Amino acid sequence: MMRRSIADNSYYPPGRYPEGWYLVEIARKLPAGGILEKEWMGQQIVAWRDDAGRVCVCEAYCPHLGGHLGPKGGGCVINGRLVCPFHGFEYDAAGRCVATPNTPPPKTARLNVYEARELNGLILAWWSPAGRGPQWELPEWPEKEWHRLDYGSLHFRGHPQETTENSVDFNHLQYVHGYLAVERAGEVQVDGARLRSQFNFRRKLYLFGAPILTRVAAAVHVWGLGYSFVEFHERASGLKLRQWILSTPVNDTHVRLVAALQIKRREPGQKWLAAVLLACLPASWLSRFFVSRVMHDVRQDVAIWENKRYQPLPILNRYDAGIATYRKYCEQFYPHSTLTR
Ligand code: FES
Numbered sequence: 001m002m003r004r005s006i007a008d009n010s011y012y013p014p015g016r017y018p019e020g021w022y023l024v025e026i027a028r029k030l031p032a033g034g035i036l037e038k039e040w041m042g043q044q045i046v047a048w049r050d051d052a053g054r055v056c057v058c059e060a061y062c063p064h065l066g067g068h069l070g071p072k073g074g075g076c077v078i079n080g081r082l083v084c085p086f087h088g089f090e091y092d093a094a095g096r097c098v099a100t101p102n103t104p105p106p107k108t109a110r111l112n113v114y115e116a117r118e119l120n121g122l123i124l125a126w127w128s129p130a131g132r133g134p135q136w137e138l139p140e141w142p143e144k145e146w147h148r149l150d151y152g153s154l155h156f157r158g159h160p161q162e163t164t165e166n167s168v169d170f171n172h173l174q175y176v177h178g179y180l181a182v183e184r185a186g187e188v189q190v191d192g193a194r195l196r197s198q199f200n201f202r203r204k205l206y207l208f209g210a211p212i213l214t215r216v217a218a219a220v221h222v223w224g225l226g227y228s229f230v231e232f233h234e235r236a237s238g239l240k241l242r243q244w245i246l247s248t249p250v251n252d253t254h255v256r257l258v259a260a261l262q263i264k265r266r267e268p269g270q271k272w273l274a275a276v277l278l279a280c281l282p283a284s285w286l287s288r289f290f291v292s293r294v295m296h297d298v299r300q301d302v303a304i305w306e307n308k309r310y311q312p313l314p315i316l317n318r319y320d321a322g323i324a325t326y327r328k329y330c331e332q333f334y335p336h337s338t339l340t341r
């Protein structure tokens with residue numbers, strides 16, 4: 001019998017590229033006049049910003065004769081327009097061809113643009129395997145009381161449905177990550193494209209070599225398989241953090257997972273320990289410390305994700321009720337499929 005490779009699609013959920021909003025890049029990596037190219041959802045794309053700060057995310061190929069518009073092909077942004085290296089067609093941030101070197105711009109010359117949003121320092125774009133427009137919007141969270149976003153990223157073999165399933169897989173938190181006293185706080189709730197789950201746990205952290213037993217309440221908000229937002233409240237110190245887990249298919253086998261994190265600024269009435277920590281340690285140092293802890297956990301997950309296979313009919317126990325809810329929730333992100341379980 002022929003042995004199937006682990007990269008065989010039958011081992012994955014029914015679509016490699018489920019519908020939703022997916023991270024393109026951390027916004028500060030794309031300044032005005034900047035351009036970057038990426039492999040994203042199995043496509044070559046370009047993200048660039050005009051002089052007014054507008055972001056355009058588009059397919060990397062020019063509609064004229066297919067010149068590559070990214071830096072490696074010689075594409076660049078000049079006077080707020082994306083200029084093709086092949087014959088010099090110029091495009092605005094809406095994707096319209098607005099000038100060519102020698103003829104009026106053809107009206108039908110338009111970049112294949114993806115709907116994009118810039119929210120909380122993240123650039124995300126909409127992907128639909130069915131060619132549908134955005135089916136929901138993502139929230140913009142208030143920024144004023146939060147320190148600068150810090151982040152880490154990993155590239156590995158995986159799928160966003162599998163990575164996001166972590167949010168409702170409470171059993172693995174203790175077994176894989178060593179969290180203590182993990183308890184669900186209520187049922188996993190689904191409202192359209194939004195899923196919410198809450199849990200509490202304890203975790204030992206080492207700060208300057210000293211062990212600290214944290215007591216954390218976590219509230220997870222998932223909006224599709226590429227965007228999860230988690231609020232953490234460390235009850236002993238009063239410290240509050242928030243984190244985005246952004247899982248983006250790169251190609252048929254790999255995802256890029258970005259964990260972005262912010263720490264809440266000092267606030268009146270805060271517990272003394274949080275106030276002391278925020279007063280004594282630079283927020284940037286604290287952010288990096290927590291990002292390193294998160295990435296440590298993600299690496300533990302990657303060791304599982306890279307070697308597991310998708311189990312379409314999992315055998316669930318009574319602690320796995322959230323997983324059954326989550327699998328049902330995922331069906332909406334495969335508009336062409338009825339196979340997901
Ligand atoms: S291919 Fe881009 S201008 Fe001709």
Ligand SMILES: [Fe+2]
Nearest residue numbers: 166172297301
């Ligand atoms: Fe995990």
